[in-house]
Amino acid sequence: MLKGKIGLAPMADYTDYAYRELCREYGAEFTFTEMISVEALIRDKKESFQMLPKENEKNIGIQLFGANIESFVKAGLMVQNYGDWIDINAGCPVKKVVKKGAGSALLKDLNKLGEIIKALKNTVDIPVGVKVRLGFDEDIGEKIINTVQENNADYVIVHARTQKQLYSGQSNWERFKDLSEICNIPLGASGDIYSYNDAKVLIEEYGVDFVVVARGSIGNPWIFSNRKPDIEELKETMIKHAKMMIDDYGEEKAIRRFKKIFIGYTKGLKNARELRKKVAYINSYGDLLNVVSELK
Ligand SMILES: Cc1cc2nc3c(=O)[nH]c(=O)nc-3n(C[C@H](O)[C@H](O)[C@H](O)COP(=O)(O)O)c2cc1C
Incomplete structure (x- = not known):
């Protein structure tokens, strides 16, 4: 129960x-x-x-x-x-x-x-x-x-x-x-x-x-x-999340599904707007790593 x-x-x-x-x-x-x-x-x-x-x-x-x-x-x-x-x-x-x-x-x-x-x-x-x-x-x-x-x-x-x-x-x-x-x-x-x-x-x-x-x-x-992560933990968690999805769905589907979650993870970050636009066009894990590394 x-x-x-x-x-x-x-x-x-x-x-x-x-x-x-x-x-x-x-x-x-x-x-x-x-x-x-x-x-x-x-x-x-x-x-x-x-x-x-x-x-x-x-x-x-x-x-x-x-x-x-x-x-x-x-x-x-x-x-x-x-x-x-x-x-x-x-x-x-x-x-x-x-x-x-x-x-x-x-x-x-x-x-x-x-x-x-x-x-x-x-x-x-x-x-x-x-x-x-x-x-x-x-x-x-x-x-x-x-x-x-x-x-x-x-x-x-x-x-x-x-x-x-x-x-x-x-x-x-x-x-x-x-x-x-x-x-x-x-x-x-x-x-x-x-x-x-x-x-x-x-x-x-x-x-x-x-x-x-x-x-x-x-x-x-x-x-x-009841915690707030620092930017490093935030980035690590995003990557971990995407990796776990890739294990389940394969890269293409995982990256596609991860895009909307990316919006949640980047709420309130300085360059969120710019990077959300970028992420809309990515289709590989490598691309995602690049975008995440740019988050501030
Ligand atoms: C994208 C999305 C998908 C949802 N899917 C389900 C669902 O499959 N089953 C369900 O009972 N409620 C579903 N809900 C409703 C949520 O479980 C919840 O009751 C509702 O969003 C209100 O809670 P919140 O203000 O914390 O989002 C969904 C809500 C959202 C936003």
Whole structure:
């Protein structure tokens, strides 16, 4: 079961093995895979299996998304030996996902969400948690918490925005005070955690049991240990991160994927703008080393 107070949130196209391992090394107490499609798993899609945790990973949740109860069960049974718990994605606001009835669309059909939780709980041997938003169009946080706990989920993580809000406005931390009153299972918070202190405040003052950090960890694995690296450590970490990705994906794909993380690592640096432009055109590890060496 998810253990710890501060962990890495699932992020599609980011939280791959290299990202997770780096965050873990810098203090993330638990991690999640990117969201993985239950339908793709059932169809034996190779890329989806590559997204599963590796053997050495501990305290890691496998996040699944889908809209069909039987598919969740089939996929859950297929993947349960790879991770420590299964997390149901009931929060993704992306059109492509919602259109199919998955992600945050499940918040429009709480009966179905309940059925998915129940079905998984009855079949897999590992804990099952859920990651939700406050609602689809409107905030129905209490109803969601009730559904989740009535169906015996092992924890719930709330990103305190509705689907309609996407990423606008502020994550409504005040709502954690209300929700923690009625929530009898571990309650996790997500949304706008940009420092170690934010995490601490949420746990100490808003009544949540743990937090997950997403955007605040991009290029900043130090958020998990409340440190700021000097420029040398920053450069070393970037290189290490890119190397780990190359081991997994090969040079071309790794460098392509690393580019957006480069933006995170260079936030606030003197010549970030110029070098971000340069990095857009690189396609080899050697090129990356050159750009990184120029960072000031
Ligand atoms: C690029 C990106 C990808 C994301 N992918 C997922 C995902 O696969 N599953 C999920 O539950 N949430 C996903 N999220 C939502 C985050 O886990 C988190 O709940 C949200 O970003 C708010 O937290 P933050 O303010 O710390 O970023 C994603 C967010 C971002 C920015």
